[in-house]
Amino acid sequence: MLIVTAWINDCDLKLLVDTGAALSAITKDAAILLNIDFYHPVRLDQVVVANGAKITVPVVKLKEVKVGGYQASGLEALVLEFPPELRLDGLLGVNFLESLRPTFEFDTATLVLRRAGSSRIS
Secondary structure, X not given: OOEEEXXXXXXXXEEEEOOOOOOEEEOHHHXXXXXXXXXXXXXXXXXXOOOOOEEEEEEEEEEEEEEOOEEEEEEEEEEOXXXXXXXXXXXXXXXHHOOEEEXXXXXXXXXXXXXXXXXXXX
16 A cells, blocks of 8 residues: 555545545545535545445535646545544545656655656646
8 A cells, every 4th residue: 555645625534545536535424524515515426335335425526636747726536434443534646647757666665656748637
């Protein structure tokens, strides 16, 4: 597992880097901390979770997400629950990573981000 520190709406959160997740995600507790009303989401999406079950979850907009020297505004995120023993605040998904050139250095558990061609991430 590769976990990064992300600044979301000026709060420090721990996110699992997940290249298999189209959208980033935050937990309900993180949404509450960020003062995001997930009871009135942008929309509802169906997702398949680890055990293969389909669930319907809210999709919210994050004002600002910063990882390393890169940031994105208005990023969509699912609101999901994770097992508490993981101690995660969410997932960093492809919707953040797609505009960058990520490199995973597993020997040092490091995510290296570089700007790719045309990027919507600043």
